Amino acid sequence: MKVLMFGWEFPPHVFGGLATANYGIAEGLKAQGDMDITLCLPRPFGDEDQRSAKILAMNCVPIVWRDVHYDYVKNRIGNIMNPELYYQLRDHLYADFNYMHVNDLGCMEFAGGYPSNLHEEINNYSIIAGVVARQQQFDIIHAHDWLTFPAGIHAKQVSGKPLVIHVHATDFDRSRGKVNPTVYGIEKNGMDHADCIMCVSELTRQTVINHYHQDPAKCFTMHNAVYPLAPELQAIVDQRKPSAERKEKVVTFLGRITMQKGPEYFIEAAKRVLDRTRNVRFCFAGSGDMMNAMIEMAAAYGIADRCHFPGFMKGKQVFECFRDSDVYVMPSVSEPFGISPLEAMQSGVPSIISKQSGCAEILDKCIKVDYWDIDAMADAMYALCTYPSFHEYLQVEGKREVDGITWEKVGGRIKKLYEETIQKCK
């Protein structure tokens, strides 16, 4: 089965949670065998892992005819795209885009990540998708998140192949209900055109059904998973000191410090814990628009000496942070899924998660509280820092539980859904 997949980011260049999920899905599908995945990315760096999916660089796809020499092409983009492919794509131009801002190869540049002209980039991405869809051979289209929905729709209209969209988050999650109409429009349009909607949790599925008015019969829950820790990360995690030697306990919040993640509830709970005990420290790993407000809030409560803001973390740093943490807290107000508690539990850190997060649907060996119930959250933090047997139980059982949640199983379910969708659309 050939899949044309539209993504926005991919490891090792991680901007948000989407990259990890995208990689996991590709790997999980590959493990099913007989899967041929072409993954379109706006601006790959050439150092991506291509074992599970062929990566197609959208910023090297021509949309305007340029008569360029093979060696020149090879010289310019050889590291990310085969020049042969460039010429094949050039044979499938479908409209005159000379008025667009193109470079010497007839391609459009992408800034990558989430720049301020995001809407323009999304539009450009979908123009290029038209060329790709004409040139590539595939059985199904899989578009990840709203950024790639227009591209998915375009590819579907060009090829007539079924479109699967993967909802990793909706604007309702990101904005606590105050949606951006443009984004909502793009999301809704994508869902309306999709033949199958995969949602990362039942929570998201309900949002899609109720707020985007989709037919429940085409919405499916497809929970995320985690990868077993790479040896070098495992080595970091194994350096954890035995709990008897850890005099001060560390409670960690890891994620963007934004409204969606509920950082203020974390501070409120921290305040309650620190009213009682002093041997606990609170770590805010991440950055975001509410960071300064949070620092001010901690200072106003007089707990700034116990709250630490080390800033954005990625890759190895995340696991170094887990290694030094005793409790992980994700107080998200609305979290479509939330992979990080799974990673924390994998690293042997017991987690407290909000009931409003998607991963709560598949996790059992962790503490679940309502995000607004700061008393319960504080109580759970205190208990994990105070009672060794409790900590140990959740540490051991949590790790065991998460080890059973693999991308291979997810890949199997996705493949089955692909087959059903193709059947349905014949």
Add this chain to the structure above:
Amino acid sequence: MKTICLYFEIHQIIHLKRYRFFDIGTDHYYFDDYETERGITETAERSYVPALQALISMAKEHPGFFKVAFSLSGCAVEQLENYAPQVIELLQELNETGCVEFLAEPYSHGLSSLANEESFKEETLRMSRKIKELFGKTPKVFRNSSLIYSDDIGCMVASMGFKGMLTEGAKHVLGWKSPHFVYNCAANPNLKLLLRDYKLSDDISLRFNNTSWSEYPLFAETYMDWIAQLPEEEQVINIFMELCALGIFQPLSSNILEFLKALPACAKERGITFSTPSEIFSKHKAVDSIEVPYPLSWVDEERDISCWLGNGMQREAFNKLYSVADRVRICTDRRIKQDWDYLQASNNFRFMTTKPSSANMYRGIYDSPYDAFTNYMNIVGDFISRVNSMYPHDIDNEELNALLTLIKNQGEELEVKEKEIARLNTRLKKLSPVDEPKKETKVTKAPKAEKAPKATKKATAKKA
């Protein structure tokens, strides 16, 4: 001749309230009275009252033939006294028919038999006294909370003078043996054992209303036929269950009470009798001894103690609680004693179970085992600090106990002396109406009290 031993347990938990760690040290009241009241009145209305009325009518219809045994936990008695006294009255009415035997059990319905021998004995005796007070008979037979039993527990129970004990006919202990005989404790042959027939008991308490059960609907005739068809030499059929099986586990709409009421007549037809545990112990000899090195119980498929002490959290909570058992026994504060009873109830530990079979279990106010654990530990933390503040922490229990006995003895001594003084005074008054000697005695008394300097404070407190 076959005989049926029917026994019901009456126990309800006193619910703990939501107790956060920041309440530790500031709030010393741990109970959710509303939930407790709601629970007990509902149980009384839906189960205890109709079930007891049915049993009374059975006893009156078959006087001298129908027999039944009961045990109550102290927690249940207190709740019934407070919120549903009509249940106690019904029990007394049933008691007057002479068909009932009341058994002893630990006051708290807790796990003290696994933790602290003295506490266990103390609360069992306390429960026996309570039963005597309510029903006029001192129990001769013992049953432990949830039928927990092991050789060690058997020894303790025998040493308290009980002649027999009820426990579970667990397959992993019995093996090929049948529960339909009287056995004795391997560690102390004087203690006889009655073993629950879990199949026949669960047919009523678990399966009676289950429409997908192959034997549904179950009739009293069929049930008695099963018993009658057992091999001739198997004579004692022990059917033990919670009283709330009638009405709560099996709703009244399933006609379970009609089934129950039909049992004596059907039994009579087939020559089967009813007996109380004491009657069986006096009539039957033990056929064999049973060795139980590891504790068993009547709970879950495993019939062991894993639902209370199966995971590390439960064991930590258990060890924490019983770490102050000796101190609590020594202390005289009534509120501490009362809280101690309620906190011991095994239900509190059961709420923390993480066994897969507990997935849809009733957990009271908690939504997960972790929630149950943190709440309970917060309460125990406060409780322990209260106990420790009663007496200095650095004196070990033995020394403390010795000092307290000293105080108690001296107090008693003083009391005797005071009586003596009063007696002499009246005599003196009779002889000569002079007040002088009174002063003298008072002076002699004062230095005596000061002889135990550490003790004075307590001694005075005691008198007060």
